[in-house]
Amino acid sequence: MATVEKPIRFYGVSDVGKRRDHNEDAFFFSESEHYAILADGMGGRHYGEVAANMTVDVVKEKFASFFPPSIKDLRKTEQTHCADMVICLLDEWIRAANLAVWSKGQREEQFREMGTTVVAVYALPNMAVVAHIGDSRVYHLTGGSFRQITDDHSFVNSQVQSGVMTAEEAQASAQKNIITRAIGTAKHVKPEFKTPRLASGDKLLLCSDGLSDMVVDEVIGDIVASGDPPQRILENLVSEANANGGRDNITVLLVDYEA
Template sequence: MVPDRGIFIVADGMGGHAAGEVASEMAVRYIARELGSIRGLGDDQVADRMRAAIRAANGAIFQRTLTEHDKRGMGTTVTALGLYETHFLIGQVGDSRAYLLREGKLIQLTKDHSYVQEQVDAGYLTPEQARTHPYSNVITRCVGANSDVMPDVYLGTVKPKDLYLLASDGLTGMLEDPQLGELLARDRMPQEHVDELIGEANRHGGLDNITAIVVRIDSVDIPLGDTQQITQPGARRR
């Protein structure tokens, strides 16, 4: 996380524990560096910079898989949230998700790059069947697997009291959206939200590593120069 620059990133590595850690750490480092400061930029500029940052991380990770034998096959998901002026922008590759809780309603902002999501889109599976499908953990796009990658980008408007959740599939695979919405709707600080979410996922089996970030927007102060007041974000990796 780089809260002072309005940048928050979840990356869930793969390719073995050690290699997956390397890939996810590289992705976070490269994306945060390449994004730089996004405040004061226009929507198109931020979107272009987000795509370029994720593609730069992809190139660096891919090159390392070519030169280090023990890193072959490593990669990572990426879901990166940028907050600037009165907008949010998300860059996403893989099946780590971004959610928005607004006025009591939970909205999934991203769409998984996964085999089961493609089957749902084609009408071959229902969302309920997708959750328990044996290939539910197979992703169709990740950072580092190929020489280039095209992230999906999502843009929206920030409102006071918005609550953003970025999470790996270790969380969303254990808790369904109604459960996430119920937990996030409680009156908690962001770190308390994260701790409760991970605790509840563990009680439901906790089958995978979990990374989660919760960001709360306290105010969007347009008259004073399009600034945002953000409560100290909550983050945890297990």
């Protein structure tokens, strides 16, 4: 039976923050193609911007050139099968982006240390495919619940998972920005995938750590659940991060499953 597809809207904003003179985050979304992607570059001297933009551009080009029309036909009737196909495609395309960034670093010495995180969402009528590498995050608002659905690929998160640190200790740790998986730092990389179920009224929030390092999850959730218009929600999140110090670039995207 075909699913009646209600509107799924996409919104995004990026801000340089209070401490940086340059924005090394990159993002893109396409409502017509039902996806969003965010990358948070690293490597200093603006080279992180190169890695982030390369990653976003590779995925954009793959969606534009190689996304099979058959998947679009399956959106309303075979969502689980559609999701499986999208996972295969995103896995291949993110690995291709990684190889492109890594290869540039091997060829050109000044880019040797560059890398980037990535999170991507492909939205289906009642579920989504979430892909990620690094510590950029995706949160899910549903009913009265707001939770992070990605697992940070970071040193402190591995310590939390093994019971060495509490979540509060990890948030306060000077080592919280050490990531254990990134685009461009090795020839091969493995994206991680989630497939959350979604309902009318749900929202997915994608963000760089310029938000999550500056604003605790409870406050992020309150702002997302406020009922404000989506673009205002994103502006309020950026304002809150900057009010708390704005130590990094802040990029936030919202995927809104309209009620």
